[in-house]
Amino acid sequence: MSAIQILDLSNNSLSGKIPTCMGSFSNLHVLDLQKNKLYGTIPGKFAKGSPLRTLNFNENELEGPIPRCLVNCTMLQVLDVGNNKVNDSFPCWLETLPELQVLVLHSNQFYSSVWVCSKTKHCFPKLKVFDLSNNRFGGPLPAWYFENLNAMKDVSEAGTELQYMGEGFHQDSITVTMKGFEFELVRIITAFTAIDFSNNYFYGEIPKVIGELDSLLYLNLSFNKVSSCIPSSLGNLSVLESLDLSSNKLVGKIPWQLTNLDFLGVLNLSENQLMGPIPRAPHFDTFGNTSYLGNLGLCRFPLSKECRSDETLQPPSKLEDDAKSSIGFGWKVVLIGYGCGMVFGLIMGYLVFSTGKPQWLIRIVEGEHRKKGRRPNKKRGGRRG
Template sequence: MDLDKLLKLKNLIYLDLSYNGLSLSINNSVNSALTNFDTIGLASCNLSEFPNFLREQVGLRSLDLSNNKIHGEVPKWLFNVGRDSLQNLNISHNFLTSLEHLPWKNLRFIDLHSNLLQGPLPIPSNFTFVFSISNNKVTGEIPTLICNLRWLEVLDLSNNSLSGLIPQCLGNLSLSVLNLGINSFSGTFTSTFTKGNWLRNLNLNGNQIEGQVPRSLLNCEYLEVLDLGKNKINDTFPHWLETLTELQVLVLRFNRFHGQIGTSKTKGKHPFPKLRIIDISCNEFTGLLPTNYIKQFGAMMNVDEHVKFKYMGDTYYQDSVVVVMKGNEIEYSRILTVFSIIDFSRNKFQGEILKSIGRLNSLRGLNLSHNNLKGHIPTSLGNLKNLELLDLSSNKFVGEIPQQLKSLMFLEVLNLSKQPTSRTNSSREPV
């Protein structure tokens, strides 16, 4: 499609050709005299460079050039495009390597994720609501200047090479989402979340964070996703999280958690009333399986499969999680609200599996492998009609395989094997 023909429409102020499978032909040697665009959407239009006609768009408010094939540095002339007016900028999913700074004064929404951006973290304007620069090659520490962004709701810096300490002042922002996963942050996480905060998703997965789980998370009454996996956290099981009534995803895998989980500490209330995904694998938990918790996971029981499928998240950000399913580590970029998993594998749990686990008939995955469990495999597992994965391998079960497992029509992976003696069983071995 020849874009230059559209640029001759002198009264055109709104142009959106995104996601139609178009390949735009642009004559970048010719400047357009059209200067009154308000909105330009050219996402997924097979562009290989920034269109030259943008140079004259001084009053532009929204620009979307995502999902194209634009390479190299962001040109300096782009910094003058809508310098005082631009509110939404999306140049994600390209091959951009450098962005010196973010000079736009009124930027509200900025999405730079999935590029090849290098260098220090650029800081947007103080009026920014959403800032995503995940899946790049950004290095250095988080400047404390970022704590001046008092309107910031979503901050996603995941999958970069950021390091140093996490600024404590981040807990003072009005964040709904704080995703710092897959970086090299170290030290203890000391951010203090005050009462009345709006934090809904906290992801610190894949760093080198030490210490304990901060108790100030008790003030995060809207928290739905807490992912602290793959760090160096040395703590006992944080029972106090059970009072967070909105918590749906809890990932503590591959840390240094230890001790017995025991029973609920909340009297007269159901612990973790909305929890659907819990992964505490690859730690050093001991004692019996936390049956008192398991039998009260109400969100894993009798989910109406006929309800309309929904994904966790909000207008600007959809939640994701990494789980081990069917032998592979899988990232679910969106989490269905009917998706339920229990992974207690690679710990030191003892005792038997009680039949009450059969009440969790909405489970899709159950992994209790690489523990010291014994006794018989309960026949009540046949009640888990939605189960796709059942891994009880490398334990000490005896007796027969229950015939009831034949009724699990969605089961794709069943592992009841014993680990070969030539391989050591270590809870610290990454999966």
């Protein structure tokens, strides 16, 4: 079968091991074996220059590491080994694959830090779906790693026709988790972007630079050990549809900038240590109390707990900040004017008392007095009418 390009045996009850020869098909573009009962290891015979574009082993019983020979598949766009028993550290070498757009490793036995890779400027240049959920990854979330996810910053596809990955060749599909439930995307829109690092051991701050991923639709960092405050920069994710930061150690107030997320349909901030009033906005008020449960310091609608008088003040918006700055600038000008006027008045007073009546000042004052004292000519005014 050296000429075969697409081999799709998904959604069956196939068992046994995957034949090693499948990795050596010289013309194979798609190998889709998801949702079977296959076990053993992933084939490790992918030769250099392989045209493989999609490799999907999701929902089987595969073990062992990811074969390093996949680095030879420079055309690979989709790699999905989720819901298996793969036991391996993070495959750093996948960063070099220039076309990789979907990386799904969720629900396996991966371990160690994801960030042991070198700080290259070209890691995952086209990655749009990054799913590491339900593993044993750990370590902080470094800002430099998210800075390199350039494909999640590109909003150039907005407004164009809907396109799907593999359209006209083979329809790729993945499974995402929202609100604790798994949903299968039978077709992947090319503009779909997601980061799911939930159910791991990540800790430290949420990098502010995530706010620069302006085409991100889905962000899930739940069930980790992330601490510190929620960065206000997340309010810049203008197309975000789902935000889940639940079951962490987040502190401080909910930033009012989150009310700018007009497309947000799912919000979960429960089981943290947040405090203060919940921001009010027409769209933000649609989220129920389940979005905030477990935060004993939060108050105001939709929770039944009322805020104290010193907590009810809404943090100023950007417009209010600008107004305050302009008012402050105006008062500075007024103060400068008063100061100059006082100095001028003192000088003129000194001249009056020391030199008598300065003639030029008397002419000005008396001239103004005469003008004010003139009566209008009624006859001329009537004639003019």
